[in-house]
Amino acid sequence: MHARATILPLSLDRVTYARGGETLIDGISVTIGSSSRTVVLGPNGAGKSLLLRLCHGLVAPTDGAVRWAGADAFGRRDTAGRQAMVFQRPVLLRRSALANITYALALQGRLERGERDARAREALASVGLAHVAERPARVLSGGEQQRLAIARAAALEPDVLFLDEPTASLDPGASRAIEDAIRAIDAAGTKIIMTTHDLGQARRLAEEVLFLCRGRLMEHTPAGEFFEHPRTPQAAAFLRGDLVA
Numbered sequence: 001m002h003a004r005a006t007i008l009p010l011s012l013d014r015v016t017y018a019r020g021g022e023t024l025i026d027g028i029s030v031t032i033g034s035s036s037r038t039v040v041l042g043p044n045g046a047g048k049s050l051l052l053r054l055c056h057g058l059v060a061p062t063d064g065a066v067r068w069a070g071a072d073a074f075g076r077r078d079t080a081g082r083q084a085m086v087f088q089r090p091v092l093l094r095r096s097a098l099a100n101i102t103y104a105l106a107l108q109g110r111l112e113r114g115e116r117d118a119r120a121r122e123a124l125a126s127v128g129l130a131h132v133a134e135r136p137a138r139v140l141s142g143g144e145q146q147r148l149a150i151a152r153a154a155a156l157e158p159d160v161l162f163l164d165e166p167t168a169s170l171d172p173g174a175s176r177a178i179e180d181a182i183r184a185i186d187a188a189g190t191k192i193i194m195t196t197h198d199l200g201q202a203r204r205l206a207e208e209v210l211f212l213c214r215g216r217l218m219e220h221t222p223a224g225e226f227f228e229h230p231r232t233p234q235a236a237a238f239l240r241g242d243l244v245a
């Protein structure tokens with residue numbers, strides 16, 4: 001267990017990202033606090049992944065600012081080291097599952113060598129992967145690799161964990177295992193901000209929803225309210241499964 005997030009809240013101030021004459025993220029202002037799991041929803045191409053990358057500092061906004069607890073975030077090491085992101089197709093090292101985690105812990109530099117192995121084994125166990133600790137990460141199944149990537153990020157005990165489509169192309173059993181892991185990480189004090197295409201998963205995990213459409217933030221709503229009474233026609237159409245104009 002570790003203390004609740006401290007680099008939060010995350011504030012976006014008119015964040016815009018334009019490229020090739022197209023505005024892909026359009027003046028998003030929002031404040032995201034530490035207290036609930038945040039799920040970013042929206043149709044294909046809405047800008048969900050891009051928004052996560054902007055928040056995490058992988059991409060700099062072309063206008064506006066991303067701030068953590070009020071400070072200008074981009075390029076700041078103190079905030080960068082306290083957040084992690086797991087991508088849709090995680091990049092794993094050509095090492096064992098266990099070594100993928102101990103290596104990340106060594107880079108982070110918070111734990112002594114002797115403590116890293118125990119933390120890494122604990123992280124693997126928390127996602128049901130204790131039995132593959134010595135196996136090369138690259139031979140693991142897609143679902144196992146995704147769980148390993150999440151365990152590796154969680155082992156760093158970040159204040160905030162960004163997850164981009166953590167269960168894309170996984171079967172229902174593997175997806176549920178990842179959902180359980182996400183709940184456990186949240187319960188241990190890490191703020192979760194994630195995207196998903198799976199509306200069932202969004203209903204199970206979301207406590208608040210950011211709904212994006214064509215780079216614009218249409219709704220920032222408690223999850224129950226979003227699913228029962230979407231405020232915008234775009235969100236209502238999205239929830240019905242219609243193509244969103």
Ligand SMILES: Nc1ncnc2c1ncn2[C@@H]1O[C@H](COP(=O)(O)OP(=O)(O)OP(=O)(O)O)[C@@H](O)[C@H]1O
Binds near residue numbers: 050
């Ligand atoms: N670095 C970039 N340069 C140019 N265009 C980009 C860049 N990153 C994203 N885009 C474009 O921005 C738009 C939003 O992309 P993004 O991947 O964020 O959407 P998404 O909502 O996550 O979509 P999906 O649901 O299909 O995963 C897309 O049209 C994409 O092609």
